[in-house]
Amino acid sequence: MRYRDLLAQSREDKEFQEIIKDLVANPEVQKMKNFRVHGYTTCYFHCYSVAYYCYLACKKRGLDYKSAARGGMLHDLYLYDWRVKNSHLRPHAFTHPFTAYQNAKKQFKLNWMEKELILTHMWPVTFFTIPLCYEGIILTFIDKKCAFYEFMSSLRYRFIRAAHA
Ligand SMILES: [Fe+2]
Numbered sequence: 001m002r003y004r005d006l007l008a009q010s011r012e013d014k015e016f017q018e019i020i021k022d023l024v025a026n027p028e029v030q031k032m033k034n035f036r037v038h039g040y041t042t043c044y045f046h047c048y049s050v051a052y053y054c055y056l057a058c059k060k061r062g063l064d065y066k067s068a069a070r071g072g073m074l075h076d077l078y079l080y081d082w083r084v085k086n087s088h089l090r091p092h093a094f095t096h097p098f099t100a101y102q103n104a105k106k107q108f109k110l111n112w113m114e115k116e117l118i119l120t121h122m123w124p125v126t127f128f129t130i131p132l133c134y135e136g137i138i139l140t141f142i143d144k145k146c147a148f149y150e151f152m153s154s155l156r157y158r159f160i161r162a163a164h165a
Pocket residue numbers: 075076096097121122
């Protein structure tokens with residue numbers, strides 16, 4: 001199934017929507033719509049995609065899909081534009097999981113797995129923060145898969161725009 005179709009499917013998935021309902025209604029989480037993460041993709045859309053893919057992958061394998069979906073939705077709640085100098089602790093790739101965790105725990109009561117998923121999602125870039133559960137390993141792969149797709153989509157869009165300029 002294509003990425004776009006899968007996201008359309010997520011809107012019809014009542015259980016998934018119920019799991020992330022309080023997260024997406026939160027004003028801090030909504031702020032992610034103001035920051036781009038990979039190419040033209042907003043942080044919010046990236047987290048939403050990761051959350052839905054994690055939900056499906058973990059549900060299929062009999063894992064804790066609720067925590068996986070919630071951890072996915074919050075994993076990049078760092079709330080700054082990493083392209084803007086001095087807006088954040090550097091290097092972004094290493095520090096943002098901790099910033100996202102600090103922001104998330106101010107807004108929500110996180111369970112240990114949600115905390116774990118946020119803090120370890122950059123593995124293996126952050127070599128020493130190894131995911132300690134299957135859900136965490138799944139999230140690290142899905143995060144990178146979504147990031148790659150988002151980056152490639154932006155490149156494609158740029159080429160098309162340049163070709164028609
Ligand atoms: Fe991240």
